[in-house]
């Protein structure tokens with residue numbers, strides 16, 4: 001047994017009695033990522049020691065320098081996709097692409113836009129560069145916020161790099177970088193790829209938060225430096241304000257749901273610690289992160305980001321090209337998000353020259369509300385859908401959940417074949433999870449449809465609230 005195991009046991013045993021038992025019970029519901037194994041943790045730790053300084057320095061370089069690197073990567077990525085991925089071969093052949101013909105971003109930006117809907121029409125083997133690798137590849141299947149189930153495949157190097165980018169972001173929010181024995185507290189349904197790096201940079205994950213959860217007490221015991229959460233939990237966190245401050249938490253980080261700068265400023269002031277937001281997606285990973293001046297900076301060594309088809313006020317569709325996923329290339333990929341890009345090339349007050357986004361409006365979903373008008377986090381609902389509907393069955397093509405009243409929700413599904421035999425059981429499980437999230441019993445009606453009705457909003461909505469609109 002090494003020192004880290006001994007420390008781990010002290011922390012774990014503290015949760016076995018008194019109030020903190022509630023924390024233990026909640027934490028046990030967290031889903032551990034399949035990537036979270038000793039071998040990959042070790043590789044990530046070795047990379048972090050080797051490249052973290054370089055990664056920090058990279059983002060402060062002049063723009064033309066990282067653009068040059070991006071273009072080199074993009075050329076290889078596109079040629080690799082064209083040669084080895086049937087989906088791209090077909091797509092690019094149709095527009096007359098020839099290998100090696102990209103010599104500028106203007107060339108690249110002529111390539112067709114790729115959507116999740118288009119990729120979903122193909123077998124997994126036709127959207128990766130090496131079908132033989134699919135069995136052993138890391139995969140995550142998700143409902144996303146578009147209501148269309150989708151599997152993303154990536155290799156170990158990509159998983160590790162994404163994790164290092166997350167750690168770099170945490171450090172950018174702190175006065176001093178994380179030390180090896182620091183805790184990261186995740187108040188979030190989704191964990192990181194690694195729960196620690198061989199006992200260093202440990203994370204503690206609570207997948208949910210209730211009014212009765214003794215969060216403050218646990219924060220005082222664990223003394224994490226960073227708290228990562230959904231914006232929906234900020235009001236509940238505020239109830240533990242003094243414990244949070246006393247525990248030494250230096251920054252609160254939000255992601256997965258949209259929140260406004262106004263909201264974050266409010267909570268930052270009320271909690272007495274800065275709140276930073278992150279724009280990321282299941283498909284791409286980290287896309288942009290906020291600096292101390294509230295500007296979202298694109299993670300230029302992970303993604304090439306374009307904002308296209310802009311309207312008069314500058315809002316346009318976000319297209320992302322993942323620079324590091326060669327296994328399943330996502331090139332000019334459209335999530336359905338909308339953002340406004342800062343146009344001038346001026347350096348941000350924080351010193352960063354990377355692409356700056358002012359507002360990201362993509363995640364404006366119609367979050368459900370309880371009869372007392374409390375927000376039910378959309379991300380928690382989508383996590384329930386992922387667990388119950390999406391993960392066990394691959395024939396669900398799309399779905400939508402509609403809140404009809406304070407205590408009734410309708411589920412629309414579109415299966416590619418027959419509805420699963422055990423659907424009544426699935427419906428009951430989902431109804432129980434929803435009731436749990438609402439805090440009281442809600443009814444769940446189900447309707448199988450040939451096509452989901454179009455919504456008025458820009459993005460396909462998987463969560464729609466028709467009740468209690470102001």
Ligand SMILES: [Zn+2]
Nearest residue numbers: 291295348350
């Ligand atoms: Zn900045």
